[in-house]
Amino acid sequence: MQKEVLQPIHEQVFFTESEINLDDLMQTCSQKTLKEEYPLADSVENNVVIYDARNITPLIDNSNQEKRVKTELNHILEKGPGVFAIRNLYEEKVIDQSNVIFDKIIKNEATNKNDHFASGSNTRIWNSFQKVALENSEAFISYYANNILRVVAESWCGPNPQMTAQVNVIKPGSEMQKPHRDYHLGFQENEAIQEYPISTHRMSQHLTLQAVIAHSDMPLESGPTLLLPYSQQYELGYLAWRNKEFKGFFSKNAVQVPIKKGDGIFCNPALFHAAGSNSTNNFNRIANLLQISSVFGKAMERIDYNKIIKNIYPALLKHQNNNTLSKRLVENVLVCATDGYPFPTNLDYDTSSYSSLHGLSMFEVTQQALLDSLDLENFSLKLSEHQRIRLSD
Numbered sequence: 066m067q068k069e070v071l072q073p074i075h076e077q078v079f080f081t082e083s084e085i086n087l088d089d090l091m092q093t094c095s096q097k098t099l100k101e102e103y104p105l106a107d108s109v110e111n112n113v114v115i116y117d118a119r120n121i122t123p124l125i126d127n128s129n130q131e132k133r134v135k136t137e138l139n140h141i142l143e144k145g146p147g148v149f150a151i152r153n154l155y156e157e158k159v160i161d162q163s164n165v166i167f168d169k170i171i172k173n174e175a176t177n178k179n180d181h182f183a184s185g186s187n188t189r190i191w192n193s194f195q196k197v198a199l200e201n202s203e204a205f206i207s208y209y210a211n212n213i214l215r216v217v218a219e220s221w222c223g224p225n226p227q228m229t230a231q232v233n234v235i236k237p238g239s240e241m242q243k244p245h246r247d248y249h250l251g252f253q254e255n256e257a258i259q260e261y262p263i264s265t266h267r268m269s270q271h272l273t274l275q276a277v278i279a280h281s282d283m284p285l286e287s288g289p290t291l292l293l294p295y296s297q298q299y300e301l302g303y304l305a306w307r308n309k310e311f312k313g314f315f316s317k318n319a320v321q322v323p324i325k326k327g328d329g330i331f332c333n334p335a336l337f338h339a340a341g342s343n344s345t346n347n348f349n350r351i352a353n354l355l356q357i358s359s360v361f362g363k364a365m366e367r368i369d370y371n372k373i374i375k376n377i378y379p380a381l382l383k384h385q386n387n388n389t390l391s392k393r394l395v396e397n398v399l400v401c402a403t404d405g406y407p408f409p410t411n412l413d414y415d416t417s418s419y420s421s422l423h424g425l426s427m428f429e430v431t432q433q434a435l436l437d438s439l440d441l442e443n444f445s446l447k448l449s450e451h452q453r454i455r456l457s458d
């Protein structure tokens with residue numbers, strides 16, 4: 066008797082590197098960005114949408130307008146070119162204040178860290194997020210109080226996104242990075258990636274948002290990030306960025322947008338990109354690289370929120386009580402400086418979970434402590450209790 070051949074009845078969901086197709090990427094990247102599609106933008110340069118923070122700021126005082134901003138940014142990241150720049154995101158004095166702290170941290174760290182995607186002598190500060198918070202509360206507060214940063218983060222990751230940051234000082238003569246996609250699946254080898262169904266490839270890009278905040282000017286010769294607009298839409302891209310032909314296509318078609326100190330570039334983590342080479346003789350390009358995570362994902366770096374919030378709490382309380390920061394700006398800092406998600410918890414003891422679908426998060430506990438003007442000692446007691454009942458037995 067002839068053996069029955071089983072025909073697949075479902076669409077393919079597991080793919081290997083042998084199935085990548087350069088024509089598909091070329092087709093995807095042949096799309097053109099039209100300014101009319103993004104009415105809040107200032108311009109489109111090299112397929113990248115450009116905003117000016119001074120035009121967006123007035124919109125985010127109004128919740129309907131804020132949704133409009135978020136909707137437009139979300140469209141770029143998913144269905145559009147996957148990348149946008151925001152000029153004048155930071156005032157120069159805020160960047161300068163952080164740069165002073167970065168210099169101090171670099172001097173304090175015994176060995177300079179090299180870049181993981183490029184050879185050379187670039188200087189890294191891993192977890193600049195936590196290090197700045199512990200070194201100087203005011204520098205941390207003025208940086209993460211930024212209204213537009215929060216709106217951008219929420220446009221892709223939703224409420225209470227988790228911030229991580231790494232500084233990269235790119236020295237003259239440093240080489241270009243290899244083109245790549247980023248965390249999560251961007252940090253996996255092909256053998257591992259092919260074990261994930263395509264639905265997880267799609268999900269990976271929704272778990273983080275990548276940003277480059279310019280802490281120095283970034284003229285073309287200093288090597289601002291090379292970007293391949295629309296490449297985030299190529300479904301098999303996580304399996305493709307190491308391939309020689311794809312790399313060749315990247316080097317011929319990637320674009321750069323020169324930016325100034327205080328500007329930011331934001332992209333979908335699945336966008337093919339690479340930091341450029343610094344061909345100057347005497348100019349350090351300084352970037353604070355933000356990786357913003359959805360609360361549903363595991364961030365790349367471990368953040369000790371307990372240490373951070375206890376260190377900055379007195380300064381935050383003072384700003385609130387003296388009205389030197391608005392309620393919203395205090396909240397922006399809190400979103401970054403605390404864990405905004407109430408799980409995992411211990412449902413035997415964490416009875417706050419019973420009153421609603423979820424328990425109180427560290428963010429909410431801290432927000433309440435500020436409203437009650439608790440001093441640091443009493444806030445710390447509340448926080449310890451909140452953490453104690455959430456531990457497993």
Ligand SMILES: [Fe+2]
Pocket residue numbers: 245246247338
């Ligand atoms: Fe990257």
